[in-house]
Amino acid sequence: MAEPDHLIVKPIPNLLRNGLGAAFPFFYIEPKKYESILRKYFPEEKGAITNIDPIGNSPVIVGKEALKRIAPTWMNVSLAMKKDPETDKAFGWVLEMYAYAVASAFHGVGNILHKEFMIQPPWDTEIGKAYIMHYTYGCDYDMKGKLTYGKVGEWRFDKRSFTQVWPPKNLTLPPPGVPESVVTLVKMVNEATANLPNWGS
Structure with missing residues (x-):
């Protein structure tokens, strides 16, 4: 499940x-x-x-x-x-x-x-042996790649931002220094939105 x-x-x-x-x-x-x-x-x-x-x-x-x-x-x-x-x-x-x-x-x-079944960015920073990435927590960073959890970051990905609207295609990738798990998360979302027919319509 x-x-x-x-x-x-x-x-x-x-x-x-x-x-x-x-x-x-x-x-x-x-x-x-x-x-x-x-x-x-x-x-x-x-x-x-x-x-x-x-x-x-x-x-x-x-x-x-x-x-x-x-x-x-x-x-x-x-x-x-x-x-x-x-x-x-x-x-x-x-x-x-x-x-x-x-x-x-x-x-x-x-x-x-x-x-190793699942990782949960931003707390889990590497994918390692994980099979699943759970994007439950908001990912907030400053432009130097420092986590600003609890404070809206200069760069952010949080699923709660999209409760009423579609996530746009081509989300901006995180700044340098942000962990692999968060970068991979955004890349996977971008890959999905680019390949799903009629995304956003």
């Missing part, structure tokens, strides 16, 4: 092994920290809270039969979490990610965690 703001930087192999899924570990998905909340949806008889992997639903590679089991539970847990004020407040915009992690653990589907 992937998202609209994922760019595939190289072919993704089948990372499934021995019935285990493959997923990216998110530092902000913390099952142990929220055990008291998660036990509403993952009772003790289902196992240790550490059985819930620190993942979301994306990027994930999961077997078809496993997904058939996970998907209905994922939906139901998402709805139950949203209806519960304590859970909704605690998880906010990552609620559905927690719901997927819970549903996966509930059905005994563990995941091999791959940190």
Whole structure:
């Protein structure tokens, strides 16, 4: 599973092994920290809270039969979490990610965690072994190539700038000194807009 703001930087192999899924570990998905909340949806008889992997639903590679089991539970847990004020407040915009992690653990589907699965510019500066680039964070730099995160840069790429308009063709490339990951991101967006028929119409 992937998202609209994922760019595939190289072919993704089948990372499934021995019935285990493959997923990216998110530092902000913390099952142990929220055990008291998660036990509403993952009772003790289902196992240790550490059985819930620190993942979301994306990027994930999961077997078809496993997904058939996970998907209905994922939906139901998402709805139950949203209806519960304590859970909704605690998880906010990552609620559905927690719901997927819970549903996966509930059905005994563990995941091999791959940190190299995805990078997230501007914090990840090199592409390295990554398969996916996630353009979730704004990229703001001065003209010397220095990151100005939290402050609109002289040069910027932020998907939120394009919520109401199409990104134009031929976005200006970052200034010298900006990391490889950000330069590649903009080049890939430019390549896409140049090759998609009727872009912007």
